[in-house]
Amino acid sequence: MRMRRIVSEVSFDGLTGKAQLREGNRHDPTLTFLKLKNRSLQPVGEWSLSKRLTVHDFDAFSNRDTINVTLRVTTVLEKPYVMLKPDTNLTGNARYEGFCIDLLKDVAHLVGFQYTISIVKDGKYGVEDPDSKQWNGIVRELLDGKSDLAVGSMTINSAREKVIDFTKPFRNLGISILFKLPKKPPARLFSFLNPLSAEIWAWVAGAYVLVCFCLFVVARFTPNEWLAPPPCAGDEGILENQFSFPNSVWFITGTFLRQGSGLNPKATSTRLVGGIWWFFTLIIVSSYTANLAAFLTVDRKSTPIESASDLAHQTDISYGTLDSGSTMDFFRNSTITTYKTMWTYMESHSNVFVQTYEQGITRVLQGNYAFLIESPMLDYAVQRDCNLTQIGSTLDSKGYGIGMPKGSPWRDKLSLAILELQEKGMIQLMYNKWWKNTGDVCNRDDKKDSKASLFASPLGIDNIGGVFVVLFAGLILAVVVAICEFCCHVRRNAKLKKAPLCSEMKGELTLALRCCHSSRDESAADEAMHHHSKTSPSSTYVPVMPESIGSGSQHLVTQHHREQQQPQQQPPIPMFEMRKSSFEFDS
DSSP, X not given: OHHHHHHHHOEEEETTEEEEEETTEESSOEEEEEEEETTEEEEEEEEETTTEEEESOGXXXXXXXXXXXXXXXXXXXXXXXXXXXXXXXXXXXXXXXXHHHHHHHHHHHHHTOEEEEEEOTTOOOOOBOTTTOOBOHHHHHHHTTSOSEEOSSOBOXXXXXXXXXXXXXXXXXXXXXXXXXOOOOOOOTTGXXXXXXXXXXXXXXXXXXXXHHHHHHHHHHOGGGEEOOOGGGOOTTOOEESOOHHHHHHHHHHHHTTSXXXXXXXXXXXXXXHHHHHHHHHHHHHXXXXXXXXXXXXXXXXXXXXXXXXXXXXXXXXXXXXXXXXXXXXXXXXXXHHHHHHHHHHHHOGGGOBSSHHHHHHHHHHSSEEEEEEHHHHXXXXXXXXXXXEESSOSOOEEEOOEEETXXXXXXXXXXXXXXXXXXXXXXXXXIIIIISSSOXXXXXXXXXXXXXXXXXXXXXXXHHHHHHHHHHHHHHHHHHHHHHHHHHHHHHHHHHTOOHHHHHHHHHHHHTOTTOOOOOOHHHHHHHHXXXXXXXXXXXXXXXXXXXXXXXXXXXXXXOOOSSSOOOOOOOOTTOOOOOSSOOOO
């Protein structure tokens, strides 16, 4: 009882007011209502058993306090987020336009506040100096209480979250690489050779020569390619081989070009050579034809870098990012080896950092520079300049948010307003308005093909002009050979007829230039040639039966004709001199 009496007599002031016990219960407790206003807790009412609820500030329980509130908003001029209108006569908030300005208008309407916009003096979003541990830019103004909100392309990261608050992100993004699109490679005159590499063409040429020689040798050794001429030829006992070396070359060339040659192998061995060559040409020609259309109608633009790893492991192309930005913080604090290598390079080359995005884009267009930029700004730049392109995919994932001082009462309200705008699709409409529907979007032909910078183009003389060069060169060569043949023919006839060379050439030219006649009298020349053949030695292949060999065996020997007046033995006929029959018989 004494302990109970002592406890009931104790009273003190606690967090919820005066605390006193009577009959085991707290006597007349008092509760104070607090509300967070202007970054501090302020009492707005009380509740007790005796007085019940007493409210000192009724506006604390409604949104009427935000109607006449004017917040100070700081930002950075940056296309297309915040821009100055061309009209210089405007004042106040009417001077600005852009994606973030439209977002701020809608959020202010939903939450219920007024605002004034100012531009940060140093033009930076804010980064912490690693030595002095001091912040600059927009973050500095929020920390000093000079601004209530920060609206712009301000990235949410852990370093900034430690000192200021952010709303829910209104746009997701990542770091990308902006690079100048390589120029279209000039078309080469012999572009039709591109489907196969120079090494393959060399192997094909070597195979062509090898097969020509192989067919000629095999045809010489196999007895089934030595055939008797037709009976009307009058050369009884003479065997002819159709595959002389020129004919072997003609056969291989015709089959390679899929045109035929008029020669048909008779022996199994020569047919094997021909069949293997046909299979080889089938694969080569099919592969060439399949690639020819792509190489002639598709322009391939290859970039020297394809990813951040390629960028980190080369020194020919410089790269950098925005000074005092979140991208700079990302590389400085990254623990990934590739990004650490890139930061080491950027830190040792201070000239790679730029003060604004416009400066970075200008350096990219000048060439030999890659700009590490956030994906929304990259999309904006690429869609307006066809000379720019994105390299690889994004390096990270983060978002833009509205910044404010720590403990600001506006964070939850602004976050709810942003979520509401996203659910209604209003933010996407704003994005389309400032990114795609501005009228200055670049029309890219290569976007029709989503596989990476490939676009079809009509063929020009630069693409297939080499074919005409080959055609004209072949025609010129044929004319030169025809002139040589004509001169040899005239010289031979003049010698046989014992006529002057000039008169014989004049007569042959007269016959050759008679376009209306397609026949000529060669009786004199034939008679002279016949007389020459009687007085000149010749050699042919004649099958004989030696006495030392049985009646069932045959082989070829060379029978030598002798001159009528001065007999003289002639050497055997060379391998390249073979008579060719104008008729063909199956063996």
